[in-house]
Amino acid sequence: MLHNFMLGASIALSPAGLLFTLFGVLWGILGGALPGITGSVAMALLLPMTYNMSPSLALMMLAGVYIGAMYGSSITAILIRTPGAPASAATVLDGYELHKQGRSGVALGISLYTGTIGGLFSVVVLIALAVPLADMALAFGPPEYFGLTVFGLAIISSLAGKSMMKGLISGIVGLILATVGMDPFSGMPRFTYGSEELLGGIDLIAAMIGLFAVSEVLVQAAEAGSWEKIKEGFSARMPNWAEFKSTLRATTLGTVIGTIVGIMPGAGGTIGGFIAYNEGKRWSKTPEQFGKGSLEGVAAPESANNAVTGGAMVPLLAFGIPGSNAAAIMLGALMLQGLRPGPMLFQNTPDIVYGLFVGMITGNIFMLVAGYLFIKPCIKIVNISKPILMASIMALVVVGTYSINNNINDVWIALILGVVGFLMRRYDFSPSAMVLAMILGFMVETSLRRSLVISYGSVACFYERPIALTLIILAVITLVFPIIRAVRDNIRENGGWKRAL
Amino acid sequence: MNWTNIIIGIILLIASAFYYYSTLDFPPPTKTENLGPAFFPTLLAAALAFLALLLVIAGLFPRGASRKDKGAAALDGAERLEEDAFGAEVIARKPLFAAVGLSFLYVGLISVLGYLVSTPLFLIALIRLLGYEKWVNNVIASVGLTAALYLLFVVALGVHLPEGIFFS
Numbered sequence: 001m002l003h004n005f006m007l008g009a010s011i012a013l014s015p016a017g018l019l020f021t022l023f024g025v026l027w028g029i030l031g032g033a034l035p036g037i038t039g040s041v042a043m044a045l046l047l048p049m050t051y052n053m054s055p056s057l058a059l060m061m062l063a064g065v066y067i068g069a070m071y072g073s074s075i076t077a078i079l080i081r082t083p084g085a086p087a088s089a090a091t092v093l094d095g096y097e098l099h100k101q102g103r104s105g106v107a108l109g110i111s112l113y114t115g116t117i118g119g120l121f122s123v124v125v126l127i128a129l130a131v132p133l134a135d136m137a138l139a140f141g142p143p144e145y146f147g148l149t150v151f152g153l154a155i156i157s158s159l160a161g162k163s164m165m166k167g168l169i170s171g172i173v174g175l176i177l178a179t180v181g182m183d184p185f186s187g188m189p190r191f192t193y194g195s196e197e198l199l200g201g202i203d204l205i206a207a208m209i210g211l212f213a214v215s216e217v218l219v220q221a222a223e224a225g226s227w228e229k230i231k232e233g234f235s236a237r238m239p240n241w242a243e244f245k246s247t248l249r250a251t252t253l254g255t256v257i258g259t260i261v262g263i264m265p266g267a268g269g270t271i272g273g274f275i276a277y278n279e280g281k282r283w284s285k286t287p288e289q290f291g292k293g294s295l296e297g298v299a300a301p302e303s304a305n306n307a308v309t310g311g312a313m314v315p316l317l318a319f320g321i322p323g324s325n326a327a328a329i330m331l332g333a334l335m336l337q338g339l340r341p342g343p344m345l346f347q348n349t350p351d352i353v354y355g356l357f358v359g360m361i362t363g364n365i366f367m368l369v370a371g372y373l374f375i376k377p378c379i380k381i382v383n384i385s386k387p388i389l390m391a392s393i394m395a396l397v398v399v400g401t402y403s404i405n406n407n408i409n410d411v412w413i414a415l416i417l418g419v420v421g422f423l424m425r426r427y428d429f430s431p432s433a434m435v436l437a438m439i440l441g442f443m444v445e446t447s448l449r450r451s452l453v454i455s456y457g458s459v460a461c462f463y464e465r466p467i468a469l470t471l472i473i474l475a476v477i478t479l480v481f482p483i484i485r486a487v488r489d490n491i492r493e494n495g496g497w498k499r500a501l
Numbered sequence: 502m503n504w505t506n507i508i509i510g511i512i513l514l515i516a517s518a519f520y521y522y523s524t525l526d527f528p529p530p531t532k533t534e535n536l537g538p539a540f541f542p543t544l545l546a547a548a549l550a551f552l553a554l555l556l557v558i559a560g561l562f563p564r565g566a567s568r569k570d571k572g573a574a575a576l577d578g579a580e581r582l583e584e585d586a587f588g589a590e591v592i593a594r595k596p597l598f599a600a601v602g603l604s605f606l607y608v609g610l611i612s613v614l615g616y617l618v619s620t621p622l623f624l625i626a627l628i629r630l631l632g633y634e635k636w637v638n639n640v641i642a643s644v645g646l647t648a649a650l651y652l653l654f655v656v657a658l659g660v661h662l663p664e665g666i667f668f669s
Contacts, residue, residue: 052658165555169513172549176520179545183538186531190538191523217600224596224632387631388642391624394604398611399620399650403660411608419601426592427505445541449534457535 001131008354011056012362020057021359024064025366029374031065031084032072033382034389035228036220038085039069039269040325044212045393047205047332048400055337056352060359062333063309066326067119067363070269070306071371074111075378078104078298079230087269087305090277094290094297101293104234110247110295111302112371113239118255118303119364122310125259126317127357133318137343140319142450143461147471149444152321153437154478156266160430164482167430174434177202178441185449197409205332206401206410207417207438211431212325213397214418217390219425227386230379238372239295247299250280258304262311265323265436269305276304310360316341317353321440325432328439336404506560513553521546599630615665620647 011017024046031042043065050058073084078095088095091111098107140148157171158164180191181201192198254276261272280300281290290297313330315321320342322328334341339349346353401414421431455461463469521543530537607623614622624643633639654660 049653049658165552165559169549169552169556172545172552173513176542176545176549179542185534186528186538188528188538190527190542191520193523214604218597221596221600221631222592224593385633387628387633388639390600390631391627391643392646394600394607394627395620395624395646395650398604398608399616399654399660399662402611402662403654403658406661408608408612408663415604415608418604427509448541449536452536453534 004350004354005358007351008056008356008358011351011355012060012358016057017060017355017359018362020053020061021064021363022366022370024061025068025363025370026374028065028068028070029072029075029367029370030068030378030381032069032088033075033084033378034072035076035080035082035084036216037393038212038216038325039066039073039087040329041213041216041393042069043326043329044209045396045400047209047329047336048403050333051336051404055334055339055349056355056359058333058337059330059352059356060363062326062330063313063356063360064363064366066312066330067306067309067360068367068370070119070309071112071115071302071367072378073305074115074298074302075108075375076230076382078107078111079234079379080228082228085269087273087308088301089270090273090301091298093277094292094294097291097293098295098298099234102235103237103293105236106239106243106295107298108371108375109238110244110298112368113244114247114251114254114299114303115306115371116364116368117251118258118305118307119309119367120361121255122259122262122307123357123360123364124310126310126313126360129263129314130317130353131346133314134343134346137319138347140343140467141465142447142454143465143468144471145319145443146447146451146462147468147475148319148321149440149447151471151475151478152265152315152323153440153444154475155264156323156436157430157433158478158482159266159271160433163428166428167433168479170424170430170433171437174437175441175444177207177434178438179445184442184446197407202438203404203410203413204438205336205404206413208329208332208435209397209401210414210417211421211435212329213393214414215421215425215431217393217397218418218422220386220390222422224386229383232379232383243295247295249283249285250276250296250300251303253279253283254300254303255307258307259311261304262308263314263323264311265315265321266433268312268324268326269308272304272308273301276300306364313356313360317345317356318343320345320443322436325435328435331439503560503563506556510553510555510557510560513556514550517546517549517553520549596631599627603627603630611665612663613665615668616662617647617651618665618667620650 027046028039028042031037032039043062046062046065069085070087073088074091074095075084077083077088077091078099081092081096083089083092095107098104153171157167160167160170180198182199183190189199257276257279258272261267261275277297277300280296281287284290284296312324312327315323316327316331320340322331331341397414398411401411402408404410424431451461462472524539524542527539528537603623603626607619611619621643624646625639628639628643655662
């Protein structure tokens with residue numbers, strides 16, 4: 001274990017490791033601060049460039065983006081009442097109030113300090129959980145993986161979208177897209193309709209760039225006219241010790257909540273931030289200050305959304321199951337290099353896993369320093385005209401996607417899925433659930449079929465193995481419980497079963 | 502009636518039928534692998550058809566203002582998965598269609614005209630149609646970006662971008 005940490009540190013603390021982590025954090029702060037460019041869009045845009053990097057440097061850089069974006073999104077939340085990413089939506093409530101009161105620097109500083117605390121704590125939890133969980137997962141067979149993936153998909157789909165039905169549809173469509181290509185068992189082409197390009201399946205990287213980045217550019221274009229600029233010349237006084245101390249209770253709550261929410265598949269910074277805000281208010285000594293410029297109202301969601309970053313890596317590293325867009329993109333970066341995350345990664349390439357652990361710690365420290373020094377140039381860049389920014393992102397998408405395989409067809413896939421993603425978001429479906437299902441689809445099908453091969457066709461392998469059975473039961477409860485609750489509520493209120501639909 | 506949901510539901514029903522139809526000529530399961538290539542897709546087709554049907558039915562009988570619509574508005578945004586939120590009520594058609602149309606045109610033309618010719622043209626047109634009115638800045642930004650991406654991808658990362666008819 002200590003040996004592995006030394007190995008990880010030797011990469012993360014090497015000049016290249018530090019440089020790429022720092023670049024990731026700066027890019028993340030910037031992306032997070034740009035309204036519309038969320039952390040995952042910023043990560044997706046870098047994906048093609050990771051192709052030529054060593055996998056551990058690629059992961060460090062992407063983790064840096066993820067961490068930086070969580071702070072960056074609070075900059076615009078506080079200064080123009082527009083969260084740079086949804087993860088800071090709860091921060092708007094008190095952050096913008098503080099800005100109006102002329103305490104902008106205090107609000108930004110609290111966001112930065114508590115975010116660093118949340119982020120560092122979550123990395124410690126990540127290390128403490130991922131290592132033993134991966135050990136446990138080594139014993140998992142195909143039935144356990146089937147249960148795990150189905151459970152993950154059930155949570156993701158039921159949390160996604162405005163309605164559970166649309167979240168589930170998004171998930172099923174993602175699974176369907178994952179079946180395109182060569183059948184993993186018989187090797188026959190499925191749903192390729194004669195196209196040789198589709199034999200290898202729909203390129204996941206192109207799909208992620210399309211569904212995350214292209215759809216976001218289109219959403220921004222559709223919202224043209226409501227683009228706002230940050231007025232410079234706000235008070236830059238940072239919080240003093242007394243102000244910082246007053247947020248400790250909220251920071252502790254936010255950190256713990258964020259870490260737990262991060263571990264859960266499907267839930268991330270947005271949900272973590274809102275839960276932390278509500279709990280921070282409930283446990284505060286001065287709840288009446290919330291909404292009127294409470295420092296705790298900034299500390300709770302901002303510590304939580306940074307704490308999500310470590311938590312989200314737990315299922316990715318231990319089981320190879322991404323529970324969020326950011327984790328999905330990091331999985332994509334590993335797959336570009338021909339690696340699959342999961343317990344074997346700890347065995348075969350500990351440098352990648354432990355490099356990421358150490359890299360996330362340096363990333364959080366870089367965020368603290370860069371958040372302090374980088375804020376002015378960052379605001380300058382955010383104030384660049386939106387049309388120029390959006391057009392550059394589009395060009396970066398096209399060139400970047402092309403560069404993955406030197407293949408123009410990948411660019412078409414990214415563009416088409418970008419339009420699909422835009423329409424999905426317009427009509428309350430969830431591109432995120434679709435991407436995660438596209439990734440998990442392969443695992444769901446192969447683990448199901450492999451289970452039945454090793455059990456000679458007997459389904460007993462699913463109910464005779466306690467872990468597999470528990471996971472499948474949890475998946476069923478996840479899917480059925482909201483329906484039962486909705487039906488019960490509707491019968492109680494409206495007296496009609498039809499409305500329960 | 503919620504026509505959007507009804508139409509989306511019908512499209513998804515047709516898609517699931519087509520998807521199922523494509524599985525019909527898959528080879529049957531073998532002795533060692535008893536599910537075969539068609540089993541999982543068939544399952545997915547059935548699940549999609551079921552959910553699409555529910556969507557149509559829900560569109561035919563839309564519920565009135567339910568408990569969720571009345572209250573809990575504060576947490577409503579947070580109940581969505583990360584980053585799927587889409588705030589605008591009114592869509593700015595011209596910039597949206599410009600972004601979609603020009604991007605498709607750009608990708609179509611990049612193999613013919615080459616990266617160095619098509620990219621500045623694409624950027625200038627898109628920046629203008631997204632509402633930026635200063636032509637000089639626009640051209641400077643577009644040419645600068647083209648050069649920056651060229652330096653990053655071709656010079657630094659060694660990618661071969663399409664050269665087109667003017668340079669080959």
